[in-house]
Amino acid sequence: MNILKGRIIKGIAGFYYVKTGNGVIECRARGKFRIDNIKPIVGDIVDIATLNNIDGYIIKIYPRKNELARPLVSNVDQAVIVFSIINPKINKLLLDKMIVVALLNDIEPIICINKIDLCRREDYEEILNIYSRIGYRAFPISYVTKAGIKELKDELSGKTSFFSGPSGVGKSSIINSLQSEFSVQTGELSERISRGKHTTRCVELIPLNNGGFVLDTPGFTSLNVDVDIENLKYYFAEFEQFQKNCRFSTCIHENEPCCSVKKAVEEGLINKDRYLNYLILLKELRKNQKRRN
Ligand SMILES: Nc1nc2c(ncn2[C@@H]2O[C@H](COP(=O)(O)OP(=O)(O)O)[C@@H](O)[C@H]2O)c(=O)[nH]1
Ligand SMILES: [Mg+2]
Ligand SMILES: [Zn+2]
Known part of the structure; x- marks a missing residue:
């Protein structure tokens, strides 16, 4: 029996896919968790027991740093908050709201202005400067010209990050260009198609080749600022x-x-x-x- 530490990157119908040093292992939760009313969720850091490095059991869940409800995921470090200046036009209130919600969940915000190929330098620099002056990391990027993509990727190294921002700002496009091996649906059409299947869509952590993980579903979709x-x-x-x-x-x-x-x-x-x-x-x-x- 091998005991391995790993990270739950996906959960489907009672099976948990745990990324370990020996690859991704399909696991069930031990009965004990059900008795204690603890359910493993995507993002959890766990110990598993396996005989063959193919399947096994989750035997321990490490304490969670944080836990988000929608999507249900734990141990998120960073929120990449994406906006564009135009197409769609920036919504600064929503941007500030997203920062507050991130901070409330103990998540570091990273502000990205995408589609800088479509606007003037002064326009995006003015916005980014507001946030970098406060002390937040803030990046200009363009999925089209690939400007800033490498800098952003470096920020995701070794961390678990999700992308947040209005529809159409380029979140899926950016995630796609972070690493060529995976593909997240982009564009209006695919979004409309996938909406119908929404209930079957699962939360998944996508491993980056620099030790980071990105979440394939956008965070903060329902924005409730919950603070006194x-x-x-x-x-x-x-x-x-x-x-x-x-x-x-x-x-x-x-x-x-x-x-x-x-x-x-x-x-x-x-x-x-x-x-x-x-x-x-x-x-x-x-x-x-x-x-x-
Ligand atoms: N001009 C320009 N278009 C972009 C850029 N990034 C994404 N787009 C386009 O914007 C549209 C929406 O992108 P998508 O990634 O689906 O946005 P999401 O809804 O935030 O996931 C697509 O047609 C993309 O090709 C960019 O940097 N510049
Ligand atoms: Mg998308
Ligand atoms: Zn005062």
């Missing part, structure tokens, strides 16, 4: 250096007097669009709270 109103400010990293100077430690930088964050916005030290998106998110959180009560 008074804590939202902590997910706008650029507020941090200013908020200690607000008069009230409970300041949420909305209508309070002597707010250093608002002052920093007026002085151009904090990006105004980001701040306005913060205010919109505050309002949305309040509305959701009322609905719940």
